[in-house]
Amino acid sequence: MKPRVAKGTRDFSAAEVAKRHYVMSILRETFEIFGYSPLETPSFENIETLMGKYGEEGDRLIFKILRSGDFLRHASNPTEPKASEIADKALRYDLTVPFARYVVQNAGQLALPFKRYQMQPVWRADNPQKGRFREFYQCDADVVGSKSLWQEVELVHLYHQAFSTLRLPVTIRLNNRKVLAGIAEVSGVGDRLVDFTVALDKLDKIGREGVVAELEAKGFTAEEIRHLEPSMQPFASSLDSLAFLRSWLASSSVGMQGVEELEFVLSHVGEVSTVVDITLARGLNYYTGCIMEVTANEVAMGSVGGGGRYDDLTGIFGLRDVSGVGISFGLDRIILCLEDLKRLPAALTAGPRALMFHLSEEDGAAAYQLTAQLRKQGLHIEFYPEPAKVKKQFDYALKREIPYVLFYGGAEQAEGLVQIKNITTGDQESVPVDQVAARIATL
RNA sequence: GUGGUUGUAGCUCAGUUGGUUAGAGCGCCUGAUUGUGGUUCAGGAGGUCGUGGGUUCGAGACCCAUCUUCCACCCCA
Numbered sequence: 001m002k003p004r005v006a007k008g009t010r011d012f013s014a015a016e017v018a019k020r021h022y023v024m025s026i027l028r029e030t031f032e033i034f035g036y037s038p039l040e041t042p043s044f045e046n047i048e049t050l051m052g053k054y055g056e057e058g059d060r061l062i063f064k065i066l067r068s069g070d071f072l073r074h075a076s077n078p079t080e081p082k083a084s085e086i087a088d089k090a091l092r093y094d095l096t097v098p099f100a101r102y103v104v105q106n107a108g109q110l111a112l113p114f115k116r117y118q119m120q121p122v123w124r125a126d127n128p129q130k131g132r133f134r135e136f137y138q139c140d141a142d143v144v145g146s147k148s149l150w151q152e153v154e155l156v157h158l159y160h161q162a163f164s165t166l167r168l169p170v171t172i173r174l175n176n177r178k179v180l181a182g183i184a185e186v187s188g189v190g191d192r193l194v195d196f197t198v199a200l201d202k203l204d205k206i207g208r209e210g211v212v213a214e215l216e217a218k219g220f221t222a223e224e225i226r227h228l229e230p231s232m233q234p235f236a237s238s239l240d241s242l243a244f245l246r247s248w249l250a251s252s253s254v255g256m257q258g259v260e261e262l263e264f265v266l267s268h269v270g271e272v273s274t275v276v277d278i279t280l281a282r283g284l285n286y287y288t289g290c291i292m293e294v295t296a297n298e299v300a301m302g303s304v305g306g307g308g309r310y311d312d313l314t315g316i317f318g319l320r321d322v323s324g325v326g327i328s329f330g331l332d333r334i335i336l337c338l339e340d341l342k343r344l345p346a347a348l349t350a351g352p353r354a355l356m357f358h359l360s361e362e363d364g365a366a367a368y369q370l371t372a373q374l375r376k377q378g379l380h381i382e383f384y385p386e387p388a389k390v391k392k393q394f395d396y397a398l399k400r401e402i403p404y405v406l407f408y409g410g411a412e413q414a415e416g417l418v419q420i421k422n423i424t425t426g427d428q429e430s431v432p433v434d435q436v437a438a439r440i441a442t443l
Numbered sequence: 444g445u446g447g448u449u450g451u452a453g454c455u456c457a458g459u460u461g462g463u464u465a466g467a468g469c470g471c472c473u474g475a476u477u478g479u480g481g482u483u484c485a486g487g488a489g490g491u492c493g494u495g496g497g498u499u500c501g502a503g504a505c506c507c508a509u510c511u512u513c514c515a516c517c518c519c520a
Binding site for chain 2 (some may be wrong): 002004007041055057058061094095120124126127128129130131132134136137138198276282302303304305306328329330331332333357359360389390391392393394395397398405407408409411421423426428
């Protein structure tokens with residue numbers, strides 16, 4: 001059989017790991033600057049912790065783990081066993097539900113508001129396609145236990161600061177679930193909010209006709225669609241959108257509340273580049289207030305982040321009235337953007353600085369000894385294991401992009417000198433053995 | 444889950460209406476060149492043609508199944 005990674009998964013080479021670490025270290029630093037603490041949860045949970053939390057589609061996409069041993073012993077019909085009978089654990093599907101589980105499980109001990117960030121892989125049994133995998137990292141920051149809209153303001157600033165540090169200019173699009181509910185209410189389709197928002201969310205992708213067609217297909221009447229149509233118009237600015245919503249949604253208390261929340265956030269984010277976009281919907285299963293999505297300004301990549309407020313997340317685990325709000329960074333897409341724009345630092349790889357040549361059997365021991373000494377001085381150096389042809393050792397250094405090669409054979413050993421050669425320029429110099437590490441550090 | 448698509452050497456790919464022993468470029472190994480490379484030249488290794496069935500005198504090619512790749516839908520990051 002041919003060795004290959006499982007469907008929808010990836011290996012990360014040294015160069016790719018370096019890029020991921022670079023972005024993640026900036027995210028980690030930013031999270032901690034804003035007062036978020038790290039949390040890690042297990043890669044799998046009890047299956048009932050996850051099932052039913054992501055809607056009917058979600059359950060299908062959860063990776064279920066077979067019971068150990070004779071997994072069929074609990075099946076009522078062994079020839080056609082039910083998933084719930086033969087699987088008792090499941091792989092983490094996102095970071096938010098395990099976080100909610102953690103909060104409820106430790107409700108007594110946590111100081112509220114509780115702010116945590118989490119960067120771990122999640123798994124989905126989805127069909128892979130462009131930019132979509134069955135194993136991928138989520139980088140989330142959430143705060144629970146505070147209804148204050150200052151949290152939303154803070155998260156906008158967190159987004160801004162993280163992307164500024166990454167040198168990736170972005171626009172943060174804002175909306176509020178209550179505004180969407182208000183629109184549905186004043187249009188007389190309050191009972192079909194999800195169908196409406198799922199269609200509206202596609203406006204930028206399939207256009208106005210496309211949205212209307214989808215609404216028709218979902219059973220909306222012509223009159224209902226006519227009522228909803230103002231939501232599909234373009235607005236010149238955030239202020240225009242809000243002014244329009246103010247008059248349109250005047251009869252809906254929930255709608256007006258949404259408008260006021262948006263106004264509050266908008267008035268406190270300062271210079272940060274935000275725009276109100278009432279077609280923005282996002283994950284409808286639990287968001288209840290503000291929702292936000294981040295897009296890169298200079299490259300068409302879809303969203304590089306998103307989040308929102310969920311008033312009842314811990315409710316699914318029996319803890320009522322704990323409001324949460326959180327954001328997520330799309331690690332893979334951020335890296336793709338930075339690659340496109342050539343904004344990744346040039347020297348990310350952490351390979352060795354030097355390669356000690358192994359020139360002959362007799363000289364090997366002394367060369368290795370010097371290598372060990374240089375390592376104690378902190379030099380990242382590799383010792384070529386065989387006394388191979390010099391050409392071969394050069395080729396190896398080139399391929400591994402090791403910048404300096406060291407010659408320490410019989411002649412050098414007699415004089416107590418080391419030849420340091422720059423592999424790209426070809427420059428070569430002799431340096432006393434006790435100065436080698438210091439010399440390479442200055443090169 | 445639905446529809447389409449892909450799979451031939453380590454990599455990128457040729458391979459005629461089904462017909463001897465399946466090719467190229469790059470890479471790899473050896474030598475020219477016993478401690479100063481990237482070039483050049485000569486030689487060499489490497490393939491159960493994704494897998495399993497089937498059609499046929501004969502299958503890399505045709506049919507079925509399955510896995511995989513990529514794309515779209517659903518949904519989502």
